[in-house]
Amino acid sequence: MRALLLAGLLLCGCASTPPATADKSAAVLTPATPTSKNLRSLPLPKGKVLAAVYGFRDQTGQYKPAPDSSFSTSVTQGGGAILIKALKDSRWFTPVERENLQDLLTERKIVRALEPAPGKDAPPAGFPALLAASILVEGGITAYESNVRTGGLAARYLGIGLSTQYRVDQVTVNLRTVDIRGGQILHSVSTTKTIYSYEIHPSVFKFVNFKDLVELEGGMTRNEPAQLCVKEAIEAAVIHMIVEGLRDKSWSLKNESDWNQPVLQEYILQASNDNPAGEPVKVQ
Template sequence: MLVVCLALSLAGCAAKPVSRELLEEAPILTPTSPTGLDLESLPPPRRKLDIAVYQFPDLTGKNEPNDNVAVFSRAVTQGGAGFVVDALQRAGHGHWFTVDERGGLNDLLQERQLVRATRAEFEADNARPLPPMRFAGLLLEGGIIGFDGNVVTGGVGANFLNIGGDVQYRQDTVTVAMRVVSVQSGEMLTSITTTKTVYSLALRANVYKFVSVDKLLQAEAGITRTEPTQLAVRQAIDLAVYASVLQGAKKGIWNFADPRRGRELLDDYLAREATTPVQLSSVPKKPEG
């Protein structure tokens, strides 16, 4: 009888829909950092710029750091070009750059050839030609040029009566280089290098104590927090695009639609650049009203 009841209960559980796992989370859009928010809040330009990005590779040659075993995974993302395109399209809420497709140029040309061949086959002499592809006046180049692991390491711990804890931390750095080149002349218009620090922190606590002659109490707890490297790369790229816009405005290569707002933004950027590393969280916003 007991076996029958157990079988029925298992069958009832199997009929219920499978619930989500305890730690499962739904996908979300990547949150925008303060650097990204300032990039998006750039005043619009006088004229939108066409720009092309062929690649933005990992030039570090570094594998993921591991003190115990050899790891062949790369230390930084191999999809830097995707972050660059995203940053260019977010600059000034999309008012600064028109990004022309170049990463999948071969696929694009093949698809256009397929369209032309299909139209020629079914429409003959009446086949409509495809409009010309956009060409860029600017070319963005560069890459992730540095990843230095364990730049700073350390920790602290203490125990008293076999009750204690310890804290360990590590600091890595990611460096990005970006340059904007004129397609017509080949002149390098802007050149920017940015660095982002990546922090890792581990906190542990433990108890090891005899509660009686033959009974031992042992307990441990801990938490580790590591900043995702790809988000650090994204912030460094966002800052590089932001600085490239302001450096080009400083040289008069392009201009803001509102010269007064552009001048205020540029003066603040140059003043902070001359004294401290650029941190965009304090960039003045457009006054309300």
């Protein structure tokens, strides 16, 4: 009996004391998702496309429920930064600065003002012209659905039990490319990523003597980070956009034989399954 009571006190003490390394972990790079690895392993294009991103807004209108915060949004507001990194990681696009273009222009003016005046016959010094984009990459986070699925399971035998609960949320992003010359929409892609959360709760509720009761509880909860799910959805949209561009000949592969690479065929198969006409996606 004393051993069980001592074990219970030790368990409570461990549960109330945070791990010693909880506040000493160093900052690390954002973990790569399976989609990130696919994005970086895409075959090379014949030539990179200059792309401008003016923003990638949260269009869901969803806020975290109270008591968390009535003004804190459910999804990240940094979608534009995530999209630009995904475009660069794909090695198919060269993003040009547009979201903070005024800051860039101001710095260029300052440098010009600090340059010494050229001589009488010397040509004026200056910066090269800014690069003009070939396409605009636009879109946003279009939906965030909470509690798409919820459930749980519990079992108890002779005072020893285990219960689990889970919850599934869902985030959807839309990505489109626009031709800057005519303004027509070249490609439009929507991707959806599920967000999983679960809880495991073991417990012991047992009489060790006629009047002596021992109760032990533990638990673990894991919530998939919403920003990583948004990141993965954006990266998947970029890959699907590249596949659509190959199909419509908006851009082309450096080596046509790369069309048979597994990383491309995986997304080609997904596009074929989602094609309402049931026609396979192919490059002629």
